[in-house]
Amino acid sequence: MNEQDKLKYHAQAKILKALAHPTRLWMAEQLADGERCVCEFADAVDADFSTISKHLSVLKQAGIVEDDKRGKQVYYRLKTPCVLRFVSCIEDVIESQFKAPGGLDK
Amino acid sequence: MNEQDKLKYHAQAKILKALAHPTRLWMAEQLADGERCVCEFADAVDADFSTISKHLSVLKQAGIVEDDKRGKQVYYRLKTPCVLRFVSCIEDVIESQFKAPGGLDK
């Protein structure tokens, strides 16, 4: 693995890391249905407003969402909806954990 | 978000987190070409043998790879190859960071 590759995998890992948090993953799925303002997330999640804001900031920095201030509210939406395709695969991974290929979970 | 959901997103995030590391991502891609033993990874990566082993352990615990001891060597292979589909999307995300939709990167 050369220097070029290191940069590449580092950049890719950063994107994955941005999604690799329960709250952020949930947010991304919520945004699949359309844009949301920060307050809508705050209502649904039991966390501090600043925490929500920081999670969204992580997603934004990773290039996964983009935001748009309208009046007092900031609306977020998916910039790259393909990230949602991760979920179907993740579910496969989880399923495969419960049925070991050779038999029971020895 | 109820308790059930929390568990669900936590489990999903764990899978993503397992891949969200440059070395582990690279390993997963290597395994796309077929199984590898730990020593083959160790040759290619500039890291301690134990570090490599631990990374593989993370991927295994997440259900992404499975291992198989043959003789002195342990061979790893992808258990759920769909994780590789992540990469094409990640590349889209990275590309979209360099061309803002409305014009230059204002």
Place this chain on the structure above:
DNA sequence: GCATTATTTGGTTATTTCGCCATGTATGCA
């Protein structure tokens, strides 16, 4: 059995991440 090779595990330390609190900034309204 004993040395050797391949891999895993435990311990330690440095770095990163998380979530809260307090504070700062921008917008709208009175």
Place this chain on the structure above:
DNA sequence: TGCATACATGGCGAAATAACCAAATAATGC
């Protein structure tokens, strides 16, 4: 102009993660 609402940011302690070293385990050949 002053105040409330909607977010963002900086700081801090706690917890998780990462990488190394040393030691343990397992299989092989002598």
